[in-house]
Amino acid sequence: MNTLMVADDHPLFREAIGAAIRAGLPGCRLLEADSLDDALKGIAEEEEDIDLLLLDLGLPDAAGLAGLERLREACPALPVVVISAERERNLILESIALGAVGYIPKSTPRRAMLEALRQVLGGQIYLPPDIMRRPPATPAADHDSFLAPAAPDAPSPLDALTDKQLQVLARLARGEANKVIARELDIAETTVKTHVSAILRKLNVGSRVQAILAADQADLAARLARLQPRD
Structure with missing residues (x-):
């Protein structure tokens, strides 16, 4: 009880x-x-x-x-x-x-x-x-930010993740449980757990929430968009 x-x-x-x-x-x-x-x-x-x-x-x-x-x-x-x-x-x-x-x-x-x-x-x-599947609000740009050169080649913590791990991380950010993620990605629930463990290890964090916080949501969305099949 x-x-x-x-x-x-x-x-x-x-x-x-x-x-x-x-x-x-x-x-x-x-x-x-x-x-x-x-x-x-x-x-x-x-x-x-x-x-x-x-x-x-x-x-x-x-x-x-x-x-x-x-x-x-x-x-x-x-x-x-x-x-x-x-x-x-x-x-x-x-x-x-x-x-x-x-x-x-x-x-x-x-x-x-x-x-x-x-x-x-x-x-x-x-x-x-x-709520979690909504993209976060874009922060207002600093008024002098255009003076600083962009760094498109800066390393991202997401670089180490495979395509499937990116898909799993995106669903973690939506608050989905392992069972739901397994159904949506058509994989076994044990495979989801394996991917989650790998994500935590590669992002050097200790929990799902820390993984969500460590991931740049805009970067994650852009990477996922590139995974979508083109017509």
């Missing part, structure tokens, strides 16, 4: 997500907190029994990502999934970089939310695919 804690200051949302979890994940034990301090108090009392904490970044005493940092410092071994109304891609990646094991927008349909929780409870990281 898994024990989940929902830390959110809106009673109606806690009630709604609690009903969804009880219906979709039968046997789960659900704890509730209406503030970060309340969550930390509950964790201190039952830390060994809590398998996953669902944290709303909008808690009055959480101060956004600072609340996540505080929680990770206090309970580094406790898996945390961020649940937020915010859908900014950079915020999602920052949350994961700070140690969250998933990010679920509050607008996520019930079925997708339950699948995300199953994925996280199964030891994987969840990223919302509809």
